[in-house]
Amino acid sequence: MYALVDGNAFYVSCERVMDPKLEGRPVIVLSNNDGCAVARSNEAKALGIGMGDPYFKVKHLERSAGLIALSSNYALYGDMSARVLEVLRRYTPRVEPYSIDESFLDWSGVELGGLRDLAAASRAAVRKWTGIPTCVGIGKTKTLAKVANKLAKKALPAAEGICLLAGPELQELLAALPVGDVWGVGPATAAKVQALGVSTAEDLRRLDRRLARQVLGVLGQKIVDELNGLSCMPLEEVPPPRKSLAVTRTFGRGVEQWEGVSEALVAFTSRAGEKLRGQGLVASYVRVFLNGDRFGPTDGYFSRSAGVSLPQPSGDTGVLVAAAVSAGQQLWQPGRVCRRAGVVLDGLYPAAIAPAGLFGEGDGPRRQALMAAVDGLNRKMGAGTVGLAGAGIAGRRVWATTSAKRTPCYTTRWTDLPAVRA
DNA sequence: TCTGGGGTCCTAGGACCC
DNA sequence: TCTGGGGTCCTAGGACCC
Numbered sequence: 001m002y003a004l005v006d007g008n009a010f011y012v013s014c015e016r017v018m019d020p021k022l023e024g025r026p027v028i029v030l031s032n033n034d035g036c037a038v039a040r041s042n043e044a045k046a047l048g049i050g051m052g053d054p055y056f057k058v059k060h061l062e063r064s065a066g067l068i069a070l071s072s073n074y075a076l077y078g079d080m081s082a083r084v085l086e087v088l089r090r091y092t093p094r095v096e097p098y099s100i101d102e103s104f105l106d107w108s109g110v111e112l113g114g115l116r117d118l119a120a121a122s123r124a125a126v127r128k129w130t131g132i133p134t135c136v137g138i139g140k141t142k143t144l145a146k147v148a149n150k151l152a153k154k155a156l157p158a159a160e161g162i163c164l165l166a167g168p169e170l171q172e173l174l175a176a177l178p179v180g181d182v183w184g185v186g187p188a189t190a191a192k193v194q195a196l197g198v199s200t201a202e203d204l205r206r207l208d209r210r211l212a213r214q215v216l217g218v219l220g221q222k223i224v225d226e227l228n229g230l231s232c233m234p235l236e237e238v239p240p241p242r243k244s245l246a247v248t249r250t251f252g253r254g255v256e257q258w259e260g261v262s263e264a265l266v267a268f269t270s271r272a273g274e275k276l277r278g279q280g281l282v283a284s285y286v287r288v289f290l291n292g293d294r295f296g297p298t299d300g301y302f303s304r305s306a307g308v309s310l311p312q313p314s315g316d317t318g319v320l321v322a323a324a325v326s327a328g329q330q331l332w333q334p335g336r337v338c339r340r341a342g343v344v345l346d347g348l349y350p351a352a353i354a355p356a357g358l359f360g361e362g363d364g365p366r367r368q369a370l371m372a373a374v375d376g377l378n379r380k381m382g383a384g385t386v387g388l389a390g391a392g393i394a395g396r397r398v399w400a401t402t403s404a405k406r407t408p409c410y411t412t413r414w415t416d417l418p419a420v421r422a
Numbered sequence: 423t424c425t426g427g428g429g430t431c432c433t434a435g436g437a438c439c440c
Numbered sequence: 441t442c443t444g445g446g447g448t449c450c451t452a453g454g455a456c457c458c
Contacts, residue, residue, distance in 0.1 A: 031426035038426075038458090054425040074425095099458050186456050217432065219456090246428055253423090287452095295425060305452065342427090401426095 001115060001138055001166075002235070003105040004145040005088060005122065008133045008161075010101035011039035014080045015070055017131035017347055018410045018418060030055055033250065033301075033401045034071055034412070071403035077101075077347035079411045091122040094188045104142055106235045112166065119162045139165040141351045142233045143226035143300070146183040147201060161236045174202035174227070184223050189216060238311070241348070242279070243306050246299040247272045248342025249399040254293060255338045261290065264399050269324040274375055277346055282313040282363070284347035286323035290331050293339040300337060306330045308389065313349055314373060316363045321388055 001089035011029035011293050016022045026043035030036065036054045039042070047065055048075055048209060049058050083101045094106035110118055119136040126134050132236035135156070137149025144165050148250055165173060180190040182201050185386060191214055198204050213221040222232045223309035247268040255261055287307035290301055308323040324343050363371075377386050408416035 032428095033426055035424090035426045052425085056424040059424085081424065103456080184456070188455060219432070241428095242429085244429070248427060303453085307451070309450090340426095344428095 001112075001140060002111065002142050003107050003119060004098075004102060004142070004149040005084075005105060005126070006102040006149060007084065008156075009039050009041050009134060010073060010081075010132070011077055012041045012044075012143050013132050014042075014077050015073070015407060016075070017080070018422040019405065021128045021300055024417060025066060025068055026061070027070065028058070028402075029070050029072050029404070032072060032199050032403070035250070037069075038072065039170060039327070046304045058240055069405060071406040073407050073409065074407040076407065077398045078133065080130060080244040084126055084132055084134075085367055086320075087129050088122060089109075090125065091118065094235055094398075095235060096237055097239070104145065104235055105139070115164055116144060116162060119164075119395050120160070120181060123161060125137045133161070135163075136156075137163050137165065140229040141231040142235075143223060144229065147177060147181075150181055151178065169201055171205075174205055177201040181287050182227070184219060189220065192216065220234075225362055240287060241350075242281070243281075243348060243349065244344055244346045245272060246278075246342055247275070247276055247280075248289075248340065248344075248346040249401065250340045251338070251398040252400065253398055255334075258329075258332050258334070260398060261341060262329060264325045264341050264398070265328045265343060267397070268397070269321045269343070270317050271370070272343050272345050272379065273315065273320050275352075276320075276348070277315045277371060277375055280351050281348045282315040282351045283312055283320065283345035284310050284313040284349070285345070286310065286320055286327060287344040287346060288324050288327040288331065289342050289344070290328070290338050291340040296339070298336075304331045304332075307346070312363075313347070314363050316367050317388060318367070319363070361380040368417050 012022070012027045015027065015029065020197055021056060024043065025041070026047050027041040028037040028044045029039040029047060031038045034055055036052050037049055037058065038052070040049050040051065044067065047061055047067065049061070055069060058067065059069070062069065077100055086094065088103055092105050092107060096104040098104055107115060107118065115138055121140060123136055133262060135149055135152040137145050137152050139145040139148045148163040148165035151165070152159055152161055153369055155163065177200060178199055179193060180187065181186055181214050183206060185204070193204060193207070196211070196215065198207055198208070204224060206223055209221050209224050212224040225232050235290065249264070249268065251264070285307055286307055289303065289305035292302045294301060306327045308327045310319065310323060314320060374386050377420055378384065410416055410418050
């Protein structure tokens with residue numbers, strides 16, 4: 001059996017561990033750029049705030065209902081996530097960290113009768129040692145464990161955050177779950193299967209697997225199989241090596257000039273290069289995309305992307321920037337209003353094993369030393385201290401991000417340690 | 423005024439090769 | 441008269457996830 005353990009309103013819970021005054025109050029954590037709500041306390045959900053609701057639409061609740069909105073603090077959440085993992089590993093060595101707030105556990109050796117107690121014990125331990133409340137879903141496959149977790153959430157607090165999806169009531173429970181709540185079934189897939197008369201998870205389980213393959217592709221077939229208890233997604237204890245890395249931003253307003261777009265591409269690529277080198281990687285492919293305003297009039301919307309293969313995998317910002325700007329130039333069309341752009345580095349290798357050219361081309365030692373010096377300065381003196389020319393002037397950048405309500409890095413920065421008065 | 427960002431996987435079509 | 445077919449690789453785009 002698999003278990004899926006996930007933190008309830010994880011980001012909000014992390015903030016509450018550090019600031020107990022947030023308990024019992026409507027709290028949301030905002031996405032990057034303070035754009036929309038990505039985590040909501042139960043009190044915030046009760047105010048009618050939905051997942052992904054834009055901040056400007058719920059801001060009025062700060063005054064009228066005591067809503068507290070916080071910028072996201074990934075240093076804190078990442079650290080809390082590692083602590084939760086550490087506790088879970090005491091309950092089985094077979095753990096797959098799935099996202100910052102979710103892990104799959106392999107409990108295949110455990111007897112059916114003992115699963116609920118084990119779930120309760122691990123849940124209590126996580127709460128005790130990290131302060132994070134969780135829900136545990138248990139099922140025969142990962143997909144069923146995800147379903148069970150969703151059911152455990154819906155049944156809070158009555159079911160005490162645990163749902164064991166097995167036995168005769170399984171079909172009944174699946175029948176109560178809309179098909180769109182199944183892991184891997186998004187809006188497009190839900191619409192497709194609804195045309196076939198499938199509206200619940202139970203309907204999907206009964207769908208002919210060949211039909212699922214035909215209509216939904218291999219992924220759809222896997223989902224149907226997994227709902228039927230046939231495991232096709234093994235536990236991945238070791239995370240696979242990263243394949244791509246991106247820096248993307250929505251601009252504060254539309255950009256109509258190529259100069260503005262190219263400044264953004266230089267800045268994004270510089271940041272992407274830092275991330276790349278920080279992980280000891282090199283990239284072999286640089287892709288750029290430009291988008292219009294997805295909330296604007298539909299006839300003005302556009303979405304284009306183009307990529308450039310590098311002759312040699314590189315971690316050199318100069319090489320990456322040249323590629324990104326040339327890809328951007330291919331995409332740019334005068335008269336279009338650009339609202340979002342991004343740089344994606346693909347085909348990543350560890351720098352140490354990157355294939356060298358026949359004549360030893362690639363990033364030379366002098367360029368590597370330069371990049372190391374630039375990264376060192378930016379780490380020490382603050383992001384953006386040194387960089388390539390062409391990234392625009394700070395303060396006039398339309399892609400500047402805001403995080404006006406960020407809490408301190410309580411657990412990862414000495415100067416931000418919380419003070420305790422006794 | 424104000425609507426996120428960073429990932430993965432799959433598919434389809436074209437280029438190319440034999 | 442009658443002009444192959446199968447494989448791989450690359451790229452762009454779609455869908456989904458958190």
